[in-house]
Amino acid sequence: MNSLRGCLGLTLVPLAFLGGCMGSLRPAWKWIERGHIQVVGERDERQFPVLAQTDDGEYVAIRVYELADAPVTLVASLDDLPLAKVNQDLRNSIDAGGDHEYFRVERQPSGRLLASLEEPTTHDAKLQGWYEIDKGAVRPQRVLHYGPGLAFEVMPWILAAGIAAAAAATFVIAKLTSRGGQASGVP
Secondary structure, three states: OHHHHHHHHHHHHHHHHHHHHHHHHHHHHHHHHHOOEEEOOHHHHOOOEEEEEEOOOOEEEEEHHHOOOOOEEEOOOOOOOOHHHHHHHHHHOOOOOOOOOOEEEEEOOOOOEEEEEEOOOOOOOEEEEEEEEEOOEEEEEEEEEEOOOHHHHHHHHHHHHHHHHHHHHHHHHHHHHOOOOOOOOOO
């Protein structure tokens, strides 16, 4: 019975640990990420990402401070915007495949439209802004920005989930392989 417990422990406990870590990664990341969303302040306004269109008709993410010098036009209306083309152009700007949506439009309960733009990047950082367009003017609402250090904030939570899963697996293995246990089919 001890050899069965040892064999199960050596295989299932590490798998449970890895499963707990991997299964909690996305929820923990999103949870920590939400804590970094802030109301836009004065220092954020110049760095705020907005959607613009080049003279060639391509959509690009550009920061507010770059609008004056860049040969682009601010996208000042969210009605009838070709979202599939916008997102494809944004993916192409960093040679990214897949179907990640960098730009989204959400209708608010008030009936106004809120745009969400994540600046495409290949770096371990993120800049995302939520804004309204009102009569051709961009009104920044919220901003999310972080660097590679966010992983160190997430790591303790996924390790805790992995340890909890490994402890649960150890408990289940001990119950199933105990001498008095009926799970093995031996009276």
